[in-house]
Amino acid sequence: MNIVDLLNLLVAAVLLAGVYAAMSVGMTIIYGVLKIVNLAHAGFLMLGAYFVYELYNRLHIDPLLGVVLAFPVFFCIGVALHWLLIRRIPRSDQPTLSSLLLLFGLWLVLQNLGYLIWGNSDRAILTHRTFSTFQIGPIIFPTIRLVVFAAALVSLAGLEFVLHRTWFGRTVRALMQNSDAGRIAGINVERTAQTAFGIGIAFAGTAGALLAMMYSFTPDFGGSFLLRAFVIIVLGGLESFAGVAIGALILALVETFSILIIPSGYQPAISFSLLVLALVILPNGVAGLWNKRQRWT
Amino acid sequence: MNHTPPSSKHSIPSLAKSAPPLLLLAILALIPLATPGPNTIRLLFVSLVWVTASVAWNILGGFAGQVSFGFAVFYGLGAYTTAMSLNAGIDRLTSLVLAAIVAIIASLLIGLPTFRLRGPYFAIATIGVSEAVRVVMTNLSFTGGASGYRIAEKGAFNQHLHFYMALGLAAAAVAISILVRYSKFGLALIAIHEDEDAASDLGVNPYGTKLLAHALAAALTAAAGGVYAGYSAFVHPSGVFGFDISVAILLMPIIGGVGTIWGPVIGAVVYGLVQEELIASFPQFHLLLYGALLILIILFEPGGVLGLLHRSFHYLRARRRIAVHS
Numbered sequence A: 001m002n003i004v005d006l007l008n009l010l011v012a013a014v015l016l017a018g019v020y021a022a023m024s025v026g027m028t029i030i031y032g033v034l035k036i037v038n039l040a041h042a043g044f045l046m047l048g049a050y051f052v053y054e055l056y057n058r059l060h061i062d063p064l065l066g067v068v069l070a071f072p073v074f075f076c077i078g079v080a081l082h083w084l085l086i087r088r089i090p091r092s093d094q095p096t097l098s099s100l101l102l103l104f105g106l107w108l109v110l111q112n113l114g115y116l117i118w119g120n121s122d123r124a125i126l127t128h129r130t131f132s133t134f135q136i137g138p139i140i141f142p143t144i145r146l147v148v149f150a151a152a153l154v155s156l157a158g159l160e161f162v163l164h165r166t167w168f169g170r171t172v173r174a175l176m177q178n179s180d181a182g183r184i185a186g187i188n189v190e191r192t193a194q195t196a197f198g199i200g201i202a203f204a205g206t207a208g209a210l211l212a213m214m215y216s217f218t219p220d221f222g223g224s225f226l227l228r229a230f231v232i233i234v235l236g237g238l239e240s241f242a243g244v245a246i247g248a249l250i251l252a253l254v255e256t257f258s259i260l261i262i263p264s265g266y267q268p269a270i271s272f273s274l275l276v277l278a279l280v281i282l283p284n285g286v287a288g289l290w291n292k293r294q295r296w297t
Numbered sequence B: 001m002n003h004t005p006p007s008s009k010h011s012i013p014s015l016a017k018s019a020p021p022l023l024l025l026a027i028l029a030l031i032p033l034a035t036p037g038p039n040t041i042r043l044l045f046v047s048l049v050w051v052t053a054s055v056a057w058n059i060l061g062g063f064a065g066q067v068s069f070g071f072a073v074f075y076g077l078g079a080y081t082t083a084m085s086l087n088a089g090i091d092r093l094t095s096l097v098l099a100a101i102v103a104i105i106a107s108l109l110i111g112l113p114t115f116r117l118r119g120p121y122f123a124i125a126t127i128g129v130s131e132a133v134r135v136v137m138t139n140l141s142f143t144g145g146a147s148g149y150r151i152a153e154k155g156a157f158n159q160h161l162h163f164y165m166a167l168g169l170a171a172a173a174v175a176i177s178i179l180v181r182y183s184k185f186g187l188a189l190i191a192i193h194e195d196e197d198a199a200s201d202l203g204v205n206p207y208g209t210k211l212l213a214h215a216l217a218a219a220l221t222a223a224a225g226g227v228y229a230g231y232s233a234f235v236h237p238s239g240v241f242g243f244d245i246s247v248a249i250l251l252m253p254i255i256g257g258v259g260t261i262w263g264p265v266i267g268a269v270v271y272g273l274v275q276e277e278l279i280a281s282f283p284q285f286h287l288l289l290y291g292a293l294l295i296l297i298i299l300f301e302p303g304g305v306l307g308l309l310h311r312s313f314h315y316l317r318a319r320r321r322i323a324v325h326s
Helices: A003-034 A041-059 A062-082 A097-118 A143-167 A166-175 A180-186 A190-212 A222-235 A241-258 A268-279 A285-296 B015-036 B038-063 B071-089 B093-112 B123-141 B157-180 B184-194 B197-200 B206-232 B243-256 B263-281 B285-300 B306-323
Strands: A135-137 A138-140
Touching: A003 A041, A003 A143, A003 A190, A003 A222, A003 A241, A041 A097, A041 A190, A041 A222, A062 A143, A062 A190, A062 B285, A097 B197, A097 B243, A097 B285, A135 B038, A135 B123, A135 B243, A135 B306, A138 A143, A138 A166, A143 A166, A143 A190, A143 A241, A166 A180, A166 A190, A180 A190, A180 A222, A222 A241, A222 A268, A222 B123, A241 A268, A268 B015, A268 B123, A285 B306, B038 B157, B038 B206, B038 B243, B038 B263, B071 B093, B071 B123, B071 B206, B071 B243, B071 B285, B093 B206, B157 B184, B157 B206, B197 B206, B243 B263, B243 B285, B243 B306, B263 B285, B263 B306
Parallel strands: none
Antiparallel strands: A135 A138
């Protein structure tokens, strides 16, 4: 193992982390504002993938444009679902059983709708970018991963801007901290929750579209990513956006470098092991560690 | 303080109340004597295996409110342990006990880290566990890996023996569920479901109680998996560890009536019969249907089938009373 291989792995890990962050951030928004663990996240990742696939195959729309289109479409789907289902379950400061099961049911419906429509064969989006690479010195960059990484960064920067520079962003952050106090301060909780749910679903769909450019997919596509997203937000302390970035980086590094020691068949067990480790060692996530240090100083 | 006698609601049901279930058990036990076709017995056998798993899940998920998406882990471990013990020449009952022990150890490994925290951690972690265990079993060479594991049958296949094992196990599971529900342990579980802080203040140890319920449910589920493996004589990682097994075990009690004694039984029978009809013609459609059903149940009738029956019964009685008075 020489230094070049190590650098290549490091680059691969960082590129992966960008996508992971974009994939998990939707779950964090929804958890933060509505205190719901969005198990249907996996279903929307899958739908995002097929959305871009269909646009590319039928209408020959470039997958990158497809990703951009996915955001508003999935935002509308999210808002509609909130109106149809989510607002009917009682609100709580803790994730409730009924919300968990409701979204699990939604996941089952989406996944099996996927099977009904597209069957269970593997699909992939192949463009001229898929297999091209370029080199800087000895380090190889796969073009598609770089493109996906850039798209993920743009969407995260957009979210960061909305959260910290707009009135809506302030209401979202207020509700994440204390929904009762937010209500007293005059925030329309219902409206904010609806928009937040829409944004969460929009991020899920967009991330699914991005992942579809890198991996092949079936209607079962989202399942393994759902667990990864959950590991990331637990590592990040559930409600912190900076935590999501750190969690994504940790998971991507562990997954990428574990190839060196763990046989590839056992790879899917890694995210779970990391989750257990995170729960035992850092119940409040990496961000909790950070907050604790701030409190001490 | 006076020791007040337990109210009728919290005591073990009287003889009159326990007569219908015992009658049902007797009828089921006599069915093979009427010599129905092997297909009917197979259907009953499968339903009884589901009843065991469903009732087991309900002890943890219904009474204590700890939803697990990973009971296929115990079902599969039970199936594999039984299969390997049978091949090693151990008798059927002992191999079921071994299966239960393996599952209890697994339940502790899952529960020890995840029950320390509240909220969704346990539920999500169980999704990960079942995924990880299936992957490991697919790659493990001494269990046959992805190609599965076969039990070498000794002697002739006796379908009635398997049927009675499933019936005995299901009856035991329901009996355990009743005993748990009306014991101090069951009250502690319900207290945890209602309000964990309050339960803790009243002297319940939520961590230990949840672990115990998890272990009990795991042992029963493993025995169900073991009985099934003994019948099919072949176990396969994506069969017994499949996510759809976890989904089924979760859905049955919720369809029937989560947190009740008989709801999970009803749910399992409904699920078993409907699935048999649907899975052959529409392999994916039944999960779509169950997903939709789950959404409807959560939104409109959290009590499931039992809740619906209860409500319509009260509605009819109220109607009759109005009719009498007018």
